[in-house]
Amino acid sequence: MPPSFYRIAFLQACFLALTSASPAPRPNAVGPRDPLITPSLVEYSPSPTRQEKRGVVSDLTSELDSAWGKATSGVAGFFQGWPTGDAVASSLGLRSSDLAALPTNVLNIDPYANWTSSGWNVRFHGNVYKQPNTSTADLNKLANKFLIGTDITSLPPDQQDQARNVTAEIFVVQQGGVNVSTIHLEPAASQGSSGQPGGGGAVTATGGTQDVTLPYATTREGDFDVFLPIKSNGLTAGNATQSIQRLNTHVEGATLGNATAYLVPETGFTIVSDIDDILRVTKIYDPAQGILNSFAKPYTPWENMPSIYANWSASIPNMHFHYLTTTPEQATRNYMQYIYSTYPGGSFDTRPLNFSDVAATLSIRKFLLVKIFQTFPRRKFILVADTSNSDVMRDYPQMAIDYPNQVQCIFLRNTTATDPSDHFPYDTAGFKNLNQQMYMFFLHPNDLTNLDIQNGQCYNHSIPQNLTFGYQGLPFGVNTGSGGNSSGSGGKTGTAPASGARVGMVVLAALAAAVCVFL
Ligand SMILES: *[C@@H]1O[C@H](CO)[C@@H](O)[C@H](O)[C@H]1NC(C)=O
Ligand SMILES: *[C@@H]1O[C@H](CO)[C@@H](O)[C@H](O)[C@H]1NC(C)=O
Ligand SMILES: *[C@@H]1O[C@H](CO)[C@@H](O)[C@H](O)[C@H]1NC(C)=O
Ligand SMILES: *[C@@H]1O[C@H](CO)[C@@H](O)[C@H](O)[C@H]1NC(C)=O
Ligand SMILES: *[C@@H]1O[C@H](CO)[C@@H](O)[C@H](O)[C@H]1NC(C)=O
Ligand SMILES: *[C@@H]1O[C@H](CO)[C@@H](O)[C@H](O)[C@H]1NC(C)=O
Ligand SMILES: *[C@@H]1O[C@H](CO)[C@@H](O)[C@H](O)[C@H]1NC(C)=O
Ligand SMILES: *[C@@H]1O[C@H](CO)[C@@H](O)[C@H](O)[C@H]1NC(C)=O
Ligand SMILES: *[C@@H]1O[C@H](CO)[C@@H](O)[C@H](O)[C@H]1NC(C)=O
Ligand SMILES: *[C@@H]1O[C@H](CO)[C@@H](O)[C@H](O)[C@H]1NC(C)=O
Ligand SMILES: *[C@@H]1O[C@H](CO)[C@@H](O)[C@H](O)[C@H]1NC(C)=O
Ligand SMILES: CC(=O)N[C@H]1CO[C@H](CO)[C@@H](O)[C@@H]1O
Numbered sequence: 001m002p003p004s005f006y007r008i009a010f011l012q013a014c015f016l017a018l019t020s021a022s023p024a025p026r027p028n029a030v031g032p033r034d035p036l037i038t039p040s041l042v043e044y045s046p047s048p049t050r051q052e053k054r055g056v057v058s059d060l061t062s063e064l065d066s067a068w069g070k071a072t073s074g075v076a077g078f079f080q081g082w083p084t085g086d087a088v089a090s091s092l093g094l095r096s097s098d099l100a101a102l103p104t105n106v107l108n109i110d111p112y113a114n115w116t117s118s119g120w121n122v123r124f125h126g127n128v129y130k131q132p133n134t135s136t137a138d139l140n141k142l143a144n145k146f147l148i149g150t151d152i153t154s155l156p157p158d159q160q161d162q163a164r165n166v167t168a169e170i171f172v173v174q175q176g177g178v179n180v181s182t183i184h185l186e187p188a189a190s191q192g193s194s195g196q197p198g199g200g201g202a203v204t205a206t207g208g209t210q211d212v213t214l215p216y217a218t219t220r221e222g223d224f225d226v227f228l229p230i231k232s233n234g235l236t237a238g239n240a241t242q243s244i245q246r247l248n249t250h251v252e253g254a255t256l257g258n259a260t261a262y263l264v265p266e267t268g269f270t271i272v273s274d275i276d277d278i279l280r281v282t283k284i285y286d287p288a289q290g291i292l293n294s295f296a297k298p299y300t301p302w303e304n305m306p307s308i309y310a311n312w313s314a315s316i317p318n319m320h321f322h323y324l325t326t327t328p329e330q331a332t333r334n335y336m337q338y339i340y341s342t343y344p345g346g347s348f349d350t351r352p353l354n355f356s357d358v359a360a361t362l363s364i365r366k367f368l369l370v371k372i373f374q375t376f377p378r379r380k381f382i383l384v385a386d387t388s389n390s391d392v393m394r395d396y397p398q399m400a401i402d403y404p405n406q407v408q409c410i411f412l413r414n415t416t417a418t419d420p421s422d423h424f425p426y427d428t429a430g431f432k433n434l435n436q437q438m439y440m441f442f443l444h445p446n447d448l449t450n451l452d453i454q455n456g457q458c459y460n461h462s463i464p465q466n467l468t469f470g471y472q473g474l475p476f477g478v479n480t481g482s483g484g485n486s487s488g489s490g491g492k493t494g495t496a497p498a499s500g501a502r503v504g505m506v507v508l509a510a511l512a513a514a515v516c517v518f519l
Contacts, residue, residue, distance in 0.1 A: 207234020
């Protein structure tokens with residue numbers, strides 16, 4: 001394990017401890033009773049003076065912010081601050097005449113469409129950019145900025161090639177103020193043997209051939225994201241079919257701008273699935289590994305997760321799949337390629353470029369979830385991800401509260417359980433008032449087999465749940481929260497120090513301040 005990892009874990013501990021200790025602790029909650037804390041204090045606090053502690057803690061603030069950003073948004077966090085537009089042009093020394101000569105590329109992200117009184121309403125979204133022809137030597141230099149403790153030249157040739165390709169995708173020059181026209185639409189041919197069909201029951205559309213022009217130019221960052229009603233031209237109405245119809249969307253003049261639009265009827269089930277560490281092995285909680293898995297190594301599925309989705313796609317009529325990841329838009333193409341060759345076809349969402357600072361980054365998932373929930377107010381959603389994303393842990397249960405009739409199931413892989421290198425704490429507080437039948441923390445894809453999710457059976461009774469409804473997986477095995485749920489087959493809540501939680505956190509604050517000195 002890279003030492004930097006422990007550093008992040010401890011910095012998180014500092015952050016958590018300091019933030020949760022700031023309200024005055026209850027008077028009766030004084031006194032270090034938690035046996036987990038004492039041995040560590042001895043082990044980790046040689047002799048920093050009080051004055052130094054203060055200084056160190058405040059000096060750490062900015063580092064904490066960035067570590068916290070990483071901790072809370074996983075790989076998306078490590079990939080915080082990718083350069084855009086002018087920054088790329090200047091870091092590559094590009095002149096405007098160089099740029100003018102480059103072809104324009106369009107990232108056309110697979111849209112979904114809802115049925116409205118004006119007909120099918122398609123959410124076109126994506127990015128317009130130019131990709132400079134950067135030399136191998138420059139790409140190697142740039143790639144090394146991302147790789148942690150690895151020089152690109154030490155990787156096998158195919159991995160070097162991929163790392164350069166991904167780096168080249170990051171160092172693109174987004175094109176603001178551009179009109180996106182013309183987008184050609186036509187019925188998508190059956191996907192046949194290449195990849196998997198577009199979700200349960202997708203059919204070849206009965207019409208829809210037309211050209212559209214988006215009503216607004218791209219944003220400063222080159223993004224476009226707009227709902228646009230299209231002409232029927234023979235399409236089946238959304239209230240006259242249960243099937244998903246698919247249209248090819250092709251942006252004129254762009255060699256890479258093809259995507260499939262999913263015309264999704266008013267009722268039915270939609271899976272909203274995260275990708276990293278649930279559909280592919282990323283290990284976002286282990287920075288060096290996470291970066292290698294994202295930049296250089298071929299994407300690999302997590303265990304037999306593809307067979308779970310294939311079964312849901314085949315057996316649940318008209319299942320709509322929507323892949324929602326907060327990975328930056330620049331990496332979208334790699335994600336789409338991997339997903340469409342491994343999982344059922346479906347619409348896609350990634351991180352729009354205007355969400356740039358840490359606070360905005362943490363609000364993306366909610367923003368995108370709300371958008372799809374409001375677009376399909378009568379569909380039921382099955383939300384899937386893993387415990388290492390703090391935004392998931394907060395937003396998924398909140399969606400069940402804010403849209404009580406729209407969340408059918410929440411499935412969260414407990415990454416700590418199967419991967420001891422995951423030391424990211426996660427907060428289960430949001431699940432406190434949810435019915436256990438609608439959610440499950442699970443260990444392996446097989447735990448999801450034989451569930452009757454259409455009828456709301458989302459909990460597999462053979463998987464004990466260990467929710468404390470507070471922070472779990474903190475350093476030293478500390479949990480916070482009221483615990484109390486003993487569910488599953490005699491599963492008992494973990495080591496949650498119920499009323500002593502605050503005590504633990506106060507002591508941890510002091511401890512963490514001391515520990516940070518030595519990192
Ligand atoms: C289907 O939707 C259209 C457009 O919203 C509406 O005009 C029509 O009455 C609906 N038909 C039925 C059977 O509900
Ligand atoms: C990219 O640059 C290399 C080296 O300068 C050159 O050989 C190649 O033709 C260029 N490719 C394009 C598409 O311009
Ligand atoms: C890298 O990109 C080139 C050019 O698009 C492509 O031919 C090659 O297969 C890619 N390599 C990998 C490993 O993705
Ligand atoms: C984009 O389209 C609008 C409206 O058709 C037009 O006024 C504007 O000049 C166009 N912008 C560019 C950069 O072509
Ligand atoms: C994109 O779609 C257009 C029009 O259907 C087609 O001619 C072209 O070959 C497609 N490109 C790719 C890369 O699939
Ligand atoms: C980003 O742009 C979208 C529109 O494309 C807008 O709705 C959203 O509020 C913006 N988000 C931020 C953080 O600026
Ligand atoms: C269709 O989606 C748009 C955009 O989210 C939303 O405003 C509208 O209410 C939806 N229409 C229906 C009939 O659900
Ligand atoms: C996740 O797994 C870890 C390690 O087995 C366990 O301590 C923890 O209680 C589990 N969390 C949940 C929510 O089940
Ligand atoms: C809950 O804890 C039990 C006992 O440690 C463990 O066997 C089980 O896998 C845990 N459940 C989850 C979802 O991690
Ligand atoms: C529950 O999980 C077990 C173990 O992964 C699996 O064998 C079983 O099929 C699952 N489903 C049900 C309904 O028990
Ligand atoms: C496949 O999905 C269906 C529908 O949810 C379910 O009834 C069946 O048990 C699943 N089969 C497996 C092996 O998970
Ligand atoms: C399985 C189980 O007992 N779950 C319960 C956990 O606690 C919440 C809130 O008290 C209940 O709603 C669940 O049924």
